[in-house]
Amino acid sequence: xxxxxxKLRGWVNPADVFVGMHSxxxxxxxxxxxxxxDEPVSVIxxxxxxxxxGNEAFALASEHIExxxxxxxxxxxxxxxxxxxxxxxxxxxYELGNAEKSGLHPKAQFMIVDRAMVxxxxxxxxxxxxxxxxxxxxxxxxxxxxxxxxxxGGELGSFMQxxxxxxxxxxxxxxxxxxxxxxxxxxxxxxxxxxxxxxCLTNQIxxxxxxxxxxxxxxxxxxxxxxxxxxxKLGGVEIVSSSPEQFLKVSASGKASSKPxxxxxxxxxxxxxxxxxxxxxxxxxxxxxxxxxxxxxxxxDLGRVCQIDSVTVxxxxxxxxxxxxxxxxxxxxxxxxxxxxATSALAACxxxxxxxxxxxxxxxEILQSLESGPRNIYSGAFGYLGFDGSADFGMxxxxxxxxxxxxxxxxxxxxxxxxxPESEFEETMLKSKALLEALGG
Numbered sequence: 537x538x539x540x541x542x543k544l545r546g547w548v549n550p551a552d553v554f555v556g557m558h559s560x561x562x563x564x565x566x567x568x569x570x571x572x573x574d575e576p577v578s579v580i581x582x583x584x585x586x587x588x589x590g591n592e593a594f595a596l597a598s599e600h601i602e603x604x605x606x607x608x609x610x611x612x613x614x615x616x617x618x619x620x621x622x623x624x625x626x627x628x629x630y631e632l633g634n635a636e637k638s639g640l641h642p643k644a645q646f647m648i649v650d651r652a653m654v655x656x657x658x659x660x661x662x663x664x665x666x667x668x669x670x671x672x673x674x675x676x677x678x679x680x681x682x683x684x685x686x687x688x689g690g691e692l693g694s695f696m697q698x699x700x701x702x703x704x705x706x707x708x709x710x711x712x713x714x715x716x717x718x719x720x721x722x723x724x725x726x727x728x729x730x731x732x733x734x735x736c737l738t739n740q741i742x743x744x745x746x747x748x749x750x751x752x753x754x755x756x757x758x759x760x761x762x763x764x765x766x767x768x769k770l771g772g773v774e775i776v777s778s779s780p781e782q783f784l785k786v787s788a789s790g791k792a793s794s795k796p797x798x799x800x801x802x803x804x805x806x807x808x809x810x811x812x813x814x815x816x817x818x819x820x821x822x823x824x825x826x827x828x829x830x831x832x833x834x835x836x837d838l839g840r841v842c843q844i845d846s847v848t849v850x851x852x853x854x855x856x857x858x859x860x861x862x863x864x865x866x867x868x869x870x871x872x873x874x875x876x877x878a879t880s881a882l883a884a885c886x887x888x889x890x891x892x893x894x895x896x897x898x899x900x901e902i903l904q905s906l907e908s909g910p911r912n913i914y915s916g917a918f919g920y921l922g923f924d925g926s927a928d929f930g931m932x933x934x935x936x937x938x939x940x941x942x943x944x945x946x947x948x949x950x951x952x953x954x955x956x957p958e959s960e961f962e963e964t965m966l967k968s969k970a971l972l973e974a975l976g977g
Contacts, residue, residue, distance in 0.1 A: 540674035556691035568765035583647035593644035598879040604923040621922030630911040639912035702747035704977035735893040738948030749774035749938040760970035764930025774938040781931040790872035799823035799864030833889035842870030878927035891915040914946030
């Protein structure tokens, strides 16, 4: 196979393109990174094949990537101004690797993707990229896609008009407020006795609705854009994410980065008040301590697969502001050792420490005893593995998982010895706000 790419000088709204070209495909993806500070690109497309995996997901993914890479004849001579490459696109469920708890969904699912459209939001340019047996096959696909693209125009408006406005029928918490407050106290007892330093205790909202998942995602893109937004339709499940958090990114050259988030505050429409809220978060001792614990955990995880002394905390306690919240974010980077790969790095770091607590193994064990059901897709990761060894995965948080007229929304927060239970519960409700509003709630 050959990697082929063609640049299109012009711009069409990715939402118009996705609605016009892929909304009816059984397996489709839209990775929306339009507000990503590092690389503001979006990737859309569809796939015919699905790779389902259980606890062997990392090994299977690695085998597929190696097989694709081995089949490629040569790379183009031109520079490609974005990281994405064809390969695998999908999710890793939180229970991956855990034999005791099985969830409602496969522990991992990936679309096998050989072609896509990439939108560079910074330069307002579009690209067709794909793996094909011959240049002629690529040209045929490119011409057909261009023809379809010329017919795109107003699809988004028509889709929004024809699709029924969302209605939130009912919601039910897995753990009631009273129960969740009790669980926080139990978590604090574990911390007090020295079992762990921190626990990320989660809850789930079970939702009955009359809403279209794609319309919900488009609404979220407008009302609550996020650096790791995404819409995945695969295996009868639709995932709608407005995730602010990078789990793990690996470049083709082997540079790995993770950006754990710990610390959340609501935004204010009053500019002066909003600045005060952000400043309070930046200097809050409890939030900084919690963030630092996860930074140390991620340093340890990356240290298992990265070169000695290459693991660095590039940014510590930075404020990143989004449509509805301020977040306290740190950035940890490292360079992979020879023989390590994006999949081995994912395996070493999974599940993300910001969604477990520290130390990780004991935290996961305690959380299983506290939470009354599996997290499934929530608090895992979703993104892509490129054939060239690159990868980019966001945390599966601020995420709705649709199945017919039902959906689930996971919410959670880090518990420390200083946590105030009422405040912690309110923070989980704050995290659900934008997504429930997109459903008409």
